[in-house]
Structure formats: C-alpha cells, structure tokens
Amino acid sequence: MEKGKTYYGSINIARGMAILLVVLGHALSDIYLKESCGNPWLPQFFFVLIYSFHMPLFVFLSGFCNAGVLEQDTKGKRRQFLWKRFRRLIIPYLSWGMLYVVLDIVGGNYTWQEFRISRYLIELLKGDNANWQLWTLYTLFVCSLLSVIFYSWLQLSLEKMTMVFGVIAISIAIMNGIPNLPRFLFYTIINTVLLYYFAFSVGILSRRRMLMEHSIWNCKTVVIVGLILILFANAGVGTYLNRQMGLDTDWLKIVGAPVGVFVIVYLAVRIQNGRGRKFWDYLGNHCMSIYIFANICQVIVRKISMRGAFAMWPRIIFLLISIVVSITIPVWIKKILVGRIKIARLVLLGEG
Numbered sequence: 001m002e003k004g005k006t007y008y009g010s011i012n013i014a015r016g017m018a019i020l021l022v023v024l025g026h027a028l029s030d031i032y033l034k035e036s037c038g039n040p041w042l043p044q045f046f047f048v049l050i051y052s053f054h055m056p057l058f059v060f061l062s063g064f065c066n067a068g069v070l071e072q073d074t075k076g077k078r079r080q081f082l083w084k085r086f087r088r089l090i091i092p093y094l095s096w097g098m099l100y101v102v103l104d105i106v107g108g109n110y111t112w113q114e115f116r117i118s119r120y121l122i123e124l125l126k127g128d129n130a131n132w133q134l135w136t137l138y139t140l141f142v143c144s145l146l147s148v149i150f151y152s153w154l155q156l157s158l159e160k161m162t163m164v165f166g167v168i169a170i171s172i173a174i175m176n177g178i179p180n181l182p183r184f185l186f187y188t189i190i191n192t193v194l195l196y197y198f199a200f201s202v203g204i205l206s207r208r209r210m211l212m213e214h215s216i217w218n219c220k221t222v223v224i225v226g227l228i229l230i231l232f233a234n235a236g237v238g239t240y241l242n243r244q245m246g247l248d249t250d251w252l253k254i255v256g257a258p259v260g261v262f263v264i265v266y267l268a269v270r271i272q273n274g275r276g277r278k279f280w281d282y283l284g285n286h287c288m289s290i291y292i293f294a295n296i297c298q299v300i301v302r303k304i305s306m307r308g309a310f311a312m313w314p315r316i317i318f319l320l321i322s323i324v325v326s327i328t329i330p331v332w333i334k335k336i337l338v339g340r341i342k343i344a345r346l347v348l349l350g351e352g
Helices: 009-033 041-051 054-065 067-071 075-106 117-125 132-153 158-176 189-208 220-245 250-271 277-285 287-305 308-312 315-340 342-349
Strands: none
Touching (some): 009 054, 009 287, 009 315, 041 054, 054 132, 054 250, 067 075, 067 132, 067 189, 075 117, 075 342, 132 158, 132 287, 189 250, 220 250, 287 308, 287 315
C-alpha cells in the first residue's frame, strides 16, 4: 500500500494543534477551575469546548499515523508492529505510573504503609495510572492491539467495523450522560476504549481512502457551520449542564468530536503551505515530550500561583505562564537531559 508511506505535513500540524489544546485545557483546569481558584463561566466555557473533541482528535490522528497496521500480514510483522507500539506507549505509561507513586508518597497523599505493590500493578494493568492523564497512552495501545486483531489477523472489513464501533461509541456517550444510570463498564478503561476506538478506526480509514486529498478541505462553509454547531451544542449547552446541573458531558462528544476533528484538520491543511507552519510543526514534533512533562510544569505553576502575594495576581497571567512553560520546558528537558541518555529516552518517552 504505497499511499500509506506518504508524508502528510498537515497531520503533524494537527498534532501540534491537538497538544496545544491539551495544554490549554489542563492550564484552564489548574489555574481557574480547581475548587480553590473559583469557577468562572468563561474558562469553563472554553474548557468544555476543548474537552468535547481534543481527545477524539488525538486518537483519530494516532489511527491515521498507524494505518500501516493494515499491512501487517504475517505473524512476525504483527509482533514487530505491536512491540513498537508497546515501546512507544506502554513503557512510558508504566514508568511514569511507578514514578508518580513515589511523588504521591513524598507529597503526602498516602504513606508507604498504605501502598501495596501488587494491588497497584493490577491497577496499572487495568489502565488506572497514578498520573491520571496517561490513560491516553494505555488507550492508544489497546486501540492498536484491537486493530491488529480485527484488520490484520481476522481480516474483518475496516468500513463495517468502523460503523459498528461508531454505533457503540454513540451509545456509550449517550449512556454516560444519563444521570442515575447503573454503571457497569462505565468510567473504566473498557468504557474509554469503546468510546474512542471509533475515532482510531476512522483515522485508519481516512488514510486508506486518502481523504486528505479530498476537495472538502476547501469548503469554508462546512467549517463555519461546524464552528457554530460546536460552540452552541457543546460549549454553550455543555457548560450549562456541567456547571448548573452537574451532569456528565460525554454525550456532547457525539457532536463535538466529528466537528472538532474536521475543523482542526481543515485549519491544518490551510496552514500547511502558509504562515505559522514552523510553530505548529515544532509542537507536533515534540508532542510526546510536551504530553509527558507538561503536567509537572503546570502543577508547579499552580502551586506558585496560590502562594502569598501571587494569589492576588490576575489568573490570566498564570494561565499564560502555564501555557508557555508547558510547551518550552519539556522540549528543553528532552534536549538537555533525557535526550542524551538512551535508556532515559526509552523509559520516559518510549523512544529508542
């Protein structure tokens, strides 16, 4: 499948946009939405907007970049493909999971006496990491594993399975938003994988069908209508439901995910040959480093923002500091420290 080897600069730009959305979403939560920092309406508005599509976007892009799973037609190739995904995703997931246990104990969240290594290892294998945001790495690996099983080993129809998981994702999103509904598999890694695998499969399908060359990416009207829809249905309604009624807003991803992914990819295609590409390429190229190290940087900024005279400063200052620190310091950490040690690159970033 020669077309699978084509490099799409727009996808790297979209990755850059996605990681910036992750950083912004976490910064809004840290600086504005924590209980001690108040809960203003405008930050909540943007927070709900970002969370309505930014993770489906990441999963879609991962599926697009791993469409090579369709070429793994032998046992050896499948094993090699899965090992690469394991090394890239699960090794950092496990390493940081264990490291955060130590940090939690040092930080006083619990003691060594309360910690049980066997129980924690079981939780790690179930996708419950002490650094909660690393669920994405675990989910992406499971999505890769399912793709090998469905599309490489069992040779099931990509199109049909994508539709099946689309129905499953919509069903789970709706059920997650229904209050007082008994939770059997909800809020577990199984629930998460079933919710997001549709986006991963759509990413593979988009690469296979060469949808990036489609003329739809020149249609501004679709983007304008999509933006209006996502702003109203997800950010407006979602903010009200989450803030005023305390309801889960996962079901809003039914609208937010496809529209948000389309808008971001549209913008990436337009930027590909225009101004600003270097900045987005920078973010896309260092996506993993930012994702791994930004959380530590943001926690430090939040702690500082709540101390002494700093607590009186406008929140917007610390929001901007948190964003800038999160997209610069992680890159320096990789280049100056982690990048110089092979074992550190493998253990902490899954590179090697």
